[in-house]
Amino acid sequence: MRWQKLLSKNAQNLFSLINLMKDLIWRKTDLAEELKIDVKTVDRHLKRLAESDCPIQLILHKKTVQLVYDQGYSEPYLLFVFLIQSPPFCLLKNLLLNEPYEQEYDRSTQERLRKWFGEYHLSFSYKKAQIFGSERKIRYLLFCFLKDFPHFFADDGEQSFSETFIQLLKQRKDPAEIEILGDSRTLFFELFPELLFREEQILPLKEKNYLAILRLSCNQITEKRWERIEETQDYRKLTIVTEKLDSLFWLNSEFESGNKSKLTKVLYQEWLRYVIGIHDRLVEEEVRYYQETLEKFPNSKDKLYQFRLAIQQALAHPAVEWGMLLLKTLQERGYLDVHPPEVKIVFFFRYEHQEARRLAGVLNKTLRHRKRISIHVCTRNKPPRYADLVITDHFFPLDHNEDQKTYLYHPSFGIERLLTDINYWLGKNR
DSSP states (O other), X not given: OGGGGGSOHXXXXXXXXXXXXXXXXEEHHHHHHHHTSOHHHHHHHHHHHHHSOSSEEEEEOSSEEEEEXXXXXXXXXXXXXXXXXXXXXXXXHHHHTTOOOXXXXXXXXXXXXXXXXXXXXXXXXXXXXXEESOHHHHHHHHHHHHHHOGGGGOSTTOSOHHHHHHHHHHHXXXXXXXXXXXXXXXXXXXXXXXXXXXXXXXXXXXXXXXXXXXXXXXXXXXXHHHHHHTTSHHHHHHXXXXXXXXXXXXXXXXXXXXXXXXXHHHHHHHHHHHXXXXXXXXXXXXXXXXXXXXXXXXXXXHHHHHHHHHHHHHHTSOOHHHHHHHHHXXXXXXXXXXXXXXXXXXXXXXXXXXXHHHHHHHHHHHTTXXXXXXXXXXXXXXXXXXXXXXXXXXXXXXXXXXXXXXXXXXXXXHHHHHHHHHXXXXXXXX
């Protein structure tokens, strides 16, 4: 069941354990083998289960264990018991039923639900208490909710299942007041006519554009749609922002050939959310704290000014706070690093750029535990001056400073020797 993914890791472990055991007698070694864990971990799970509020009894022996479920074993009902204690499910219930929040839900709870929503190609705004996405998908989610958990509507049996379902659909809030920021000239409802229902074609232009942007931003964008998006003026402007980010900061995983296009797509998706107002927001204290953190880095004020200028030129004067949020988001997701790395390694191959990227990927995985190391692949006619180590497969004119080292790689060396030599060099220069 997809609902299980809303549970925390510990709750999922306990649910899997109960679901496997049912009312049978198990040897602990067999349980460990079935769950692919060791016996000590089984003991920890059993101890946690004994201390939980689940309606069960554990009969423990030295090597065997039996679980007795007080209300008779039923997987859906057992999952229901777990879910009603889970904050992400409670948040989902409040959103689906248009209820006030039962409690203040922390960011980790919101993120777990947001990730789960992604499987249905949906999203939500915590501030507005509203679900976003295709109406068809929202109705499907409502149907699944009512079908799998009718316990919420079992009050005296006065209202039938179908009546409750219809009433819930009628209670769904209309879209919030339509506001589209910026001066985007892209008519998304013309670019993607399939995003609108037939009866929505008669709506005003602004409302049609809003609905198309909303559904596009809350769903996974397919490659075919990206091909159409890449032809738009808005996307081309954002490629300039990507180049500016590349010049001001350190893009991670630049050995991947499509890294810059991935970054531009992320920028575009964040911009889509911003223009219709469903983006995440930073409070004033968060903006100030993040800015103070950035100002500790060299030339930070000048870099931030250039970054803001690039965004304003591309996106028609967005808010300064959103620019900071965008930079923070890119940094947290691992697309770039604001602080320059301590060690900069560059692969500089004459023709075999694909092989250079493969080697760079292996080296990156091996050195991931070491902080402050940057690995790039250079496809230009000479390596960059910032590189501390240039790994190359050919001789080239020495146009670098004395501190820059060169490693001549040959395919006969193999990856093991390359990794050993690089590790030795890093240890020597620590």
